[in-house]
Amino acid sequence: xxxxxxxxxxxxxxxxxxxxxxxxxxxxxxxxxxxxxxxxxxxxxxxxxxxxxxxxxxxxxxxxxxxxxxxxxxxxxxxxxxxxxxxxxxxxxxxxxxxxxxxxxxxxxxxxxxxxxxxxxxxxxxxxxxxxxxxxxxxxxxxxxxxxxxxxxxxxxxxxxxxxxxxxxxxxxxxxxxxxxxxxxxxxxxxxxxxxxxxxxxxxxxxxxxxxxxxxxxxxxxxxxxxxxxxxxxxxxxxxxx
Amino acid sequence: xxxxxxxxxxxxxxxxxxxxxxxxxxxxxxxxxxxxxxxxxxxxxxxxxxxxxxxxxxxxxxxxxxxxxxxxxxxxxxxxxxxxxxxxxxxxxxxxxxxxxxxxxxxxxxxxxxxxxxxxxxxxxxxxxxxxxxxxxxxxxxxxxxxxxxxxxxxxxxxxxxxxxxxxxxxxxxxxxxxxxxxxxxxxxxxxxxxxxxxxxxxxxxxxxxxxxxxxxxxxxxxxx
Amino acid sequence: xxxxxxxxxxxxxxxxxxxxxxxxxxxxxxxxxxxxxxxxxxxxxxxxxxxxxxxxxxxxxxxxxxxxxxxxxxxxxxxxxxxxxxxxxxxxxxxxxxxxxxxxxxxxxxxxxxxxxxxxxxxxxxxxxxxxxxxxxxxxxxxxxxxxxxxxxxxxxxxxxxxxxxxxxxxxxxxxxxxxxxxxxxxxxxxxxxxxxxxxxxxxxxxxxxxxxxxxxxxxxxxxxxxxxxxxxxxxxxxxxxxxxxxxxx
Numbered sequence: 001x002x003x004x005x006x007x008x009x010x011x012x013x014x015x016x017x018x019x020x021x022x023x024x025x026x027x028x029x030x031x032x033x034x035x036x037x038x039x040x041x042x043x044x045x046x047x048x049x050x051x052x053x054x055x056x057x058x059x060x061x062x063x064x065x066x067x068x069x070x071x072x073x074x075x076x077x078x079x080x081x082x083x084x085x086x087x088x089x090x091x092x093x094x095x096x097x098x099x100x101x102x103x104x105x106x107x108x109x110x111x112x113x114x115x116x117x118x119x120x121x122x123x124x125x126x127x128x129x130x131x132x133x134x135x136x137x138x139x140x141x142x143x144x145x146x147x148x149x150x151x152x153x154x155x156x157x158x159x160x161x162x163x164x165x166x167x168x169x170x171x172x173x174x175x176x177x178x179x180x181x182x183x184x185x186x187x188x189x190x191x192x193x194x195x196x197x198x199x200x201x202x203x204x205x206x207x208x209x210x211x212x213x214x215x216x217x218x219x220x221x222x223x224x225x226x227x228x229x230x231x232x233x234x235x236x237x238x239x240x241x242x
Numbered sequence: 243x244x245x246x247x248x249x250x251x252x253x254x255x256x257x258x259x260x261x262x263x264x265x266x267x268x269x270x271x272x273x274x275x276x277x278x279x280x281x282x283x284x285x286x287x288x289x290x291x292x293x294x295x296x297x298x299x300x301x302x303x304x305x306x307x308x309x310x311x312x313x314x315x316x317x318x319x320x321x322x323x324x325x326x327x328x329x330x331x332x333x334x335x336x337x338x339x340x341x342x343x344x345x346x347x348x349x350x351x352x353x354x355x356x357x358x359x360x361x362x363x364x365x366x367x368x369x370x371x372x373x374x375x376x377x378x379x380x381x382x383x384x385x386x387x388x389x390x391x392x393x394x395x396x397x398x399x400x401x402x403x404x405x406x407x408x409x410x411x412x413x414x415x416x417x418x419x420x421x422x423x424x425x426x427x428x429x430x431x432x433x434x435x436x437x438x439x440x441x442x443x444x445x446x447x448x449x450x451x452x453x454x455x456x457x458x459x460x461x462x463x464x465x466x467x
Numbered sequence: 468x469x470x471x472x473x474x475x476x477x478x479x480x481x482x483x484x485x486x487x488x489x490x491x492x493x494x495x496x497x498x499x500x501x502x503x504x505x506x507x508x509x510x511x512x513x514x515x516x517x518x519x520x521x522x523x524x525x526x527x528x529x530x531x532x533x534x535x536x537x538x539x540x541x542x543x544x545x546x547x548x549x550x551x552x553x554x555x556x557x558x559x560x561x562x563x564x565x566x567x568x569x570x571x572x573x574x575x576x577x578x579x580x581x582x583x584x585x586x587x588x589x590x591x592x593x594x595x596x597x598x599x600x601x602x603x604x605x606x607x608x609x610x611x612x613x614x615x616x617x618x619x620x621x622x623x624x625x626x627x628x629x630x631x632x633x634x635x636x637x638x639x640x641x642x643x644x645x646x647x648x649x650x651x652x653x654x655x656x657x658x659x660x661x662x663x664x665x666x667x668x669x670x671x672x673x674x675x676x677x678x679x680x681x682x683x684x685x686x687x688x689x690x691x692x693x694x695x696x697x698x699x700x701x702x703x704x705x706x707x708x709x710x711x712x713x714x715x716x717x
Contacts, residue, residue, distance in 0.1 A: 066713055123663035130660065133650035137257045139717075143646055146710050147660070150642065153706050154664060161667035161695055165674055222258070233258060240257070295577055296717050319492075319580030329575040331504070331566060333511050338504075345500035346579035348492040370511075386575070 001072075002208035009202040016195035020188070028188040037101040042188055044094040046196035047087050048117060052155055054084030054200060055124055059152020062145035071242045074141040077148050078239055079207045081127050083200060088121045116162040123151055131237035141239060215242060244307035246271045246394050246423035247292060253300035253447075254287055261287040262447045263300065269440060271393070274424045276438035276455070278431065278463045283444040285427045286326070289396050292425060293323045306393055319347060322392035324400055324416070328383035332372040336363055336382045339371060340389060347390040357385040361411050376403040381412065388415040395424045401433075431463045497581035501589035506596070508566055515562045516600050519555040523605040526551040527612050538615035545676040548609055549669050552602065553636070556665075557658045559597045560640040563590055564648045577715065587641055587711040594644075595637035602629055614680065621679035624688040631696035632672040638703050639664045645714045671695040 024042045031038035061077035064070070095114045100106050109115060130147055134140040221230040233240055246269045253263035262284040269275050277285050290296040291303060297311035308316045330339045340354040358367050361381040371379055380403045387395065400416055401409050414420055418437050428434035435441065441458045443451030443466045450466055451458065509515055530547045531537065539547055567573045576586060606625075610618035639661055647656040675692035679685045 126659045133652040342504045
């Protein structure tokens with residue numbers, strides 16, 4: 001059900017990621033101020049954009065689940081948020097490294113984007129514990145969906161609030177400062193971004209397909225050899241049925 | 243008049259476990275359905291589905307002429323549930339509890355007084371529910387369930403904890419002669435059978451027995467346990 | 468097996484018109500009944516508001532020693548006040564649905580012919596009321612214990628900030644409280660989820676209040692923070708109204 005196009009996506013991901021790496025190390029010029037270290041930007045920013053996009057996508061799938069009751073949407077929502085959390089760790093780590101290399105401190109509170117991201121991360125880090133603490137699978141899915149919708153709506157509001165509150169040390173690499181990014185850097189950035197999106201979608205589909213296959217296997221075992229054949233379902237935060 | 247209950251292959255799962263499946267029956271207005279079964283057989287699940295508290299996962303359910311779950315809102319307020327828990331706020335008095343429910347159902351408060359009189363709780367009506375004995379709390383719960391004059395009564399062991407005097411006092415509210423169609427879960431086989439028109443026996447969520455009361459003996463029922 | 472064939476299918480036309488259902492109870496009547504019940508319970512048991520207030524007091528004392536300061540002004544005063552109010556609010560959130568959960572009152576509400584959203588409005592109103600009650604007591608105490616400048620200089624701006632912030636906290640608190648009742652780890656989930664969600668409120672309220680507590684006399688209230696609070700209240704209020712039903716039904 002989820003496996004369609006997986007091979008094409010995988011190949012595309014490999015190509016794009018390799019291409020992005022090549023561009024980053026061979027094509028993009030060193031930044032005038034920050035030097036070589038600035039190149040981590042090509043990893044950090046796409047990670048952040050895709051992670052945030054993943055959280056919002058999780059919220060959108062959650063809305064679909066509540067509207068249609070189709071547990072497939074719950075699974076899509078769960079995997080999107082789950083992957084975005086992992087990417088989120090990457091964002092915080094790379095952001096920290098960049099901060100240390102550029103401004104000498106592992107964490108700087110004055111960057112609204114990083115702080116906003118931390119808050120969003122803290123919120124979504126509760127997603128799996130929340131799911132885990134609800135026994136009934138249908139209720140678990142429904143409550144998780146409500147949470148994902150609240151979280152998704154929270155992302156823009158949070159960024160607004162924190163941005164208003166902070167001075168602007170964090171380099172605004174997108175938006176109106178587009179003019180200050182030379183063409184080579186912009187191209188490299190775009191390729192990195194597309195590569196990251198492609199990678200995310202590929203991983204997302206892989207996890208969906210894998211979980212779905214496990215579900216079908218379990219259902220088959222139970223159908224063929226009786227309810228006891230597959231052992232009791234362990235408590236889990238992941239959806240167990242579609 | 244439309245039947246009070248029409249079920250067709252109704253089922254409900256809890257995760258991988260099937261709590262209820264394949265239940266089909268029709269209950270005419272004013273009739274009583276007795277439900278028997280061991281603990282965990284699905285009796286409470288069935289009751290809660292009929293009360294619109296749970297949605298069926300399979301099959302069709304119509305209560306008082308309306309389909310569930312879509313038209314659940316039209317059924318609420320016409321159904322009275324007496325559950326295992328009394329559903330009363332223990333820190334509030336019987337009177338306050340009933341007044342609260344009266345407001346939620348749009349029922350005049352005079353009815354609260356009439357009911358308290360009927361079940362013989364006038365004297366203790368202003369004490370917190372937690373000070374009442376289980377029998378008295380049960381009487382208050384019965385008042386709560388019949389406060390809004392429902393057309394269908396769903397009763398889970400209604401006479402538990404009631405002494406014979408109290409049981410007699412509540413008969414006009416929730417008994418066979420009260421009027422509304424009733425679904426009664428009971429472990430008192432003889433009494434349950436005597437009061438029923440239709441008998442449903444559940445075993446592991448499936449209907450093991452479904453017959454008019456006249457055709458069922460106590461032995462048939464006890465075989466379910 | 469007689470009596471088991473369902474009568475299903477097409478011809479409903481033969482049904483006599485059903486007995487007219489009692490007119491569904493109006494939204495505001497339902498909200499009013501729920502609020503009265505909760506206020507009555509709180510007056511009877513006195514569990515939430517006194518605890519929230521005492522907790523605020525203890526937190527003030529904690530800050531005095533934690534910061535090693537005897538008077539606060541400006542940013543610091545504002546921060547201490549809002550963090551304290553936030554923690555007191557979390558206490559209130561934890562208790563908000565406890566009566567329903569323990570006494571099984573949820574089912575009774577679900578059986579009533581009322582809009583589910585009325586429960587949300589009622590609970591949010593009650594939480595808002597608790598917050599206001601606590602603030603009425605806690606802010607004078609704060610002024611006496613820790614605040615350097617005179618508190619009177621902060622009004623009426625402080626009122627506007629409190630109002631808007633309390634609405635936001637009440638909305639989120641009710642949502643999170645409802646989310647948490649069905650979970651096993653109720654007491655942990657509430658603070659974990661609510662703190663990040665309320666952070667923008669604290670940021671905005673804190674920034675708005677800071678100039679009001681300035682040592683040299685209150686400065687102008689930065690209006691944009693009121694705007695942020697208002698936006699937050701609006702967005703989450705609407706979202707909560709849309710989503711609450713799913714938390715309460717089965």
